[in-house]
Amino acid sequence: MNLVVDCLRRPASFDQLKSIWQTLERLDPLCSPFLSWTYLSAWWQAVGCNDGKLRILIVRRGKEVVALAPMYIQSHKRLGFIPQNTLMIMGELNGVQSIHHGVIAQPTLRDAACDAIISHLPTLKMWHTLVLNGLDENSVFATLARQRIVSNRSGALETVSTSSYEILPASWSEFKDRSKGVRFNDLSRISQSLKELGHCELELCSTREAFRENQRVFNERMSSVGETDEPFYSDFILQGFMADAIWQLVFSINGNVVGIQHYSIERGELVLLQGRYAPSVKTLGAAKYMLAYALKRGIDQIMNGAHSVVSDDDSANEFLTGNRSVISIHYTASSWRRMLEAVLNRFVNR
Numbered sequence: 001m002n003l004v005v006d007c008l009r010r011p012a013s014f015d016q017l018k019s020i021w022q023t024l025e026r027l028d029p030l031c032s033p034f035l036s037w038t039y040l041s042a043w044w045q046a047v048g049c050n051d052g053k054l055r056i057l058i059v060r061r062g063k064e065v066v067a068l069a070p071m072y073i074q075s076h077k078r079l080g081f082i083p084q085n086t087l088m089i090m091g092e093l094n095g096v097q098s099i100h101h102g103v104i105a106q107p108t109l110r111d112a113a114c115d116a117i118i119s120h121l122p123t124l125k126m127w128h129t130l131v132l133n134g135l136d137e138n139s140v141f142a143t144l145a146r147q148r149i150v151s152n153r154s155g156a157l158e159t160v161s162t163s164s165y166e167i168l169p170a171s172w173s174e175f176k177d178r179s180k181g182v183r184f185n186d187l188s189r190i191s192q193s194l195k196e197l198g199h200c201e202l203e204l205c206s207t208r209e210a211f212r213e214n215q216r217v218f219n220e221r222m223s224s225v226g227e228t229d230e231p232f233y234s235d236f237i238l239q240g241f242m243a244d245a246i247w248q249l250v251f252s253i254n255g256n257v258v259g260i261q262h263y264s265i266e267r268g269e270l271v272l273l274q275g276r277y278a279p280s281v282k283t284l285g286a287a288k289y290m291l292a293y294a295l296k297r298g299i300d301q302i303m304n305g306a307h308s309v310v311s312d313d314d315s316a317n318e319f320l321t322g323n324r325s326v327i328s329i330h331y332t333a334s335s336w337r338r339m340l341e342a343v344l345n346r347f348v349n350r
Helices: 013-027 037-046 107-123 140-150 172-178 182-195 208-223 231-242 286-300 315-319 334-348
Strands: 003-008 052-061 064-078 082-089 129-136 156-167 200-204 246-253 256-266 269-277 305-308 322-332
Touching: 003 013, 003 107, 013 037, 013 052, 013 064, 037 231, 052 107, 064 107, 107 140, 129 140, 140 156, 140 322, 172 286, 182 200, 182 286, 182 315, 200 286, 208 231, 208 246, 208 256, 231 246, 231 269, 246 286, 256 286, 269 286, 286 315
Parallel strands: 082 129, 269 305
Antiparallel strands: 003 052, 052 064, 064 082, 129 322, 156 305, 156 322, 200 246, 246 256, 256 269
């Protein structure tokens, strides 16, 4: 099998690849929404193009594109004047990092495509450091990257984090039984505390107009306490909502929106994406209250699993009792590392 890797660098590549990219998304059962054309094209316009150099790696078998890896080079300066270029997987936002498989590929060619992409990385010019964040530990890309980069090169660093995950049972009562009542005693306490503040309502948003209004009202309230959202991320959530692929769960007390939580519906699984809560209810456990509601609806709709993106939100850890391992790989080329160390030592010894 002869696979060839090409690197597309022009921003126009996004539009040119749209049809091919979305075809691969449909074929790939492991494709994350955060590797989708819709998300990454919007991300590039809003975030990546500010200081990035596009590097979309496409794998061809003959004329057919069978896989792609969306990457870019982020440039910054060490000590204010030493340029450093980092080759990264696209799509990262502060506080929002999905778990993904690194590539979008035809399933039968995933192994070969990942091998070809990793072999191609050293041939790319203009990068000093390689950063692969958010990889599912069991993915082919992560496995090969560990074998080919971490184990064989000095200067490679691997870190492991976890994401909450659980296989959902057939009924809500079975889900409750798994915990022997511990987490539901906690939920009862939270529910009582919230209801003491007034009349509580939890509902799934059902119209575009309501979606926008909920976002507007809540963002105005959160901006008053110094919290803001990436505008493009809100647009991405709306697009998923319009495609029936995202739920917007709204929590109100006495008619005022105090919490909004988004979930993607991803190939039979419920994925905790992003939640924001007014300070008055966050400390009382509103996140757990909303997560329990969404899980019950997911079980009722026969979803087979639920997991969270990588985050520091402890609410998922108590209701999703399993874990998925997520790895990040950092590698700095030895020649660049030696030069950087020499410069840093010169400054330290002055």
